[in-house]
Amino acid sequence: MPNPTAAMLVIGDEILSGRTRDANSNHLAIELTAAGIDLKEVRFVADDHAAIVAAVQALSKAYDTVFTSGGIGPTHDDITADAIADAFGASIDVRDDARAILQAHYDRNGTELNEARLRMARIPDGAALIDNPVSAAPGFTLGNVHVMAGVPSIFNAMVESVLPTLTGGAPVVSRTVRVDRPEGDVAADLGALAKAHPDLSLGSYPFTRDGKYGTNLVVRGQDPAVVDAVVEELVSRLGGISV
Amino acid sequence: MPNPTAAMLVIGDEILSGRTRDANSNHLAIELTAAGIDLKEVRFVADDHAAIVAAVQALSKAYDTVFTSGGIGPTHDDITADAIADAFGASIDVRDDARAILQAHYDRNGTELNEARLRMARIPDGAALIDNPVSAAPGFTLGNVHVMAGVPSIFNAMVESVLPTLTGGAPVVSRTVRVDRPEGDVAADLGALAKAHPDLSLGSYPFTRDGKYGTNLVVRGQDPAVVDAVVEELVSRLGGISV
Numbered sequence: 001m002p003n004p005t006a007a008m009l010v011i012g013d014e015i016l017s018g019r020t021r022d023a024n025s026n027h028l029a030i031e032l033t034a035a036g037i038d039l040k041e042v043r044f045v046a047d048d049h050a051a052i053v054a055a056v057q058a059l060s061k062a063y064d065t066v067f068t069s070g071g072i073g074p075t076h077d078d079i080t081a082d083a084i085a086d087a088f089g090a091s092i093d094v095r096d097d098a099r100a101i102l103q104a105h106y107d108r109n110g111t112e113l114n115e116a117r118l119r120m121a122r123i124p125d126g127a128a129l130i131d132n133p134v135s136a137a138p139g140f141t142l143g144n145v146h147v148m149a150g151v152p153s154i155f156n157a158m159v160e161s162v163l164p165t166l167t168g169g170a171p172v173v174s175r176t177v178r179v180d181r182p183e184g185d186v187a188a189d190l191g192a193l194a195k196a197h198p199d200l201s202l203g204s205y206p207f208t209r210d211g212k213y214g215t216n217l218v219v220r221g222q223d224p225a226v227v228d229a230v231v232e233e234l235v236s237r238l239g240g241i242s243v
Numbered sequence: 244m245p246n247p248t249a250a251m252l253v254i255g256d257e258i259l260s261g262r263t264r265d266a267n268s269n270h271l272a273i274e275l276t277a278a279g280i281d282l283k284e285v286r287f288v289a290d291d292h293a294a295i296v297a298a299v300q301a302l303s304k305a306y307d308t309v310f311t312s313g314g315i316g317p318t319h320d321d322i323t324a325d326a327i328a329d330a331f332g333a334s335i336d337v338r339d340d341a342r343a344i345l346q347a348h349y350d351r352n353g354t355e356l357n358e359a360r361l362r363m364a365r366i367p368d369g370a371a372l373i374d375n376p377v378s379a380a381p382g383f384t385l386g387n388v389h390v391m392a393g394v395p396s397i398f399n400a401m402v403e404s405v406l407p408t409l410t411g412g413a414p415v416v417s418r419t420v421r422v423d424r425p426e427g428d429v430a431a432d433l434g435a436l437a438k439a440h441p442d443l444s445l446g447s448y449p450f451t452r453d454g455k456y457g458t459n460l461v462v463r464g465q466d467p468a469v470v471d472a473v474v475e476e477l478v479s480r481l482g483g484i485s486v
Binding site: 010012013014015016017018019020021022025026027028029030031032033038039040041042043044045046047051073074075076077111114115116117119151172174182183184185186187188190191194195201202203204205206218220 | 253255256257258259260261262263264265268269270271272273274275276281282283284285286287288289290294316317318319320354357358359360362394415417425426427428429430431433434437438444445446447448449461463
């Protein structure tokens, strides 16, 4: 059976201007691969209501699960929750359960739950809250979309609480063979092995070290025995070392 | 006049599995911002013919310019050139101009231009070549799509040769104000300023330092005088420092 599929939507002007470098998609990719869920697509869009709505609708229709990152804070440019609600035709307002979580958090810190912070309790009707152990303001799940914070420490914590609730497939195992030959010298053998093993993903990644060309060959698949056999064959054909 | 728009397509299984972290989109974002071209969307897709074709068609229709990264090497999983040709209904084969560039390069190095390497001379009809000063194998431009290598040093060099050929708008200037107050305390003032200056982009990015909350407020716009005035107003309203 094929693994379940996933997509990610990274939301924020600061990513598209280059001011901030997205770290969340790589973290999610690693976690999903380990969980046996195939990340098929990632999109970055701006803090733009129409762009978020269109991307959420396209991705939630095309893939089993969607994760979003960014735009759920207290400021005017945090528009993700309202866009997600619109994408699903759900109504949205400050919700009592989310308000209670924020109130308790700010009471403990002696901070006022002002109007700006109350924006973080805006949760679409029908959404389930996602725990935020770092700074309280919850994420949420609506339909097959998990809406999470952009700050990496919070995003990672939210991924940790959402992932165990998802049904994964067979985790993909990955092994690398390093050969001290340029990519163009190993392409024919690699291509032949890829053709013989359509169930595996064989990738090649050139590098230079001390002025010499080399290639990392990466074998990925769900059956560790098959992966190991192909790794052995690469080592014997190309004289590489398994790293 | 609004700035021209751009999108980027990052191609590769290794990005979506988390093995490799994309560095090219951040580099391109910074370069485009400086050139006055608005990067509106980034997508990552797998080494999958149909996925690449669909993404290229959607992005090239929606934005003025599209940049792709990855999948133009010598191995079986390098399928970008053929997918781009399909996306535009162009035919593709080994082209004499690209073959001559590769032949000269490998002759200089005493390396054989074998069948695998010759794949890198597959260029769609009607495409213009993009110079690769690092490892010779050219990128190409077809329609409004610039097809470039995934290896960051080569990608960056290709960006450098393509950018001067594009017409940019007014570069966006960006200034940051750091305030030692949590985001929820500054949201109201920031929102009011954003409303008063719809031509600017005002973003807020929370951080913690030594256990205390702070916020970086970023003001972006095309008119440096207006950006400076809003920065001064933020400093005087919120007691921050311009950094």
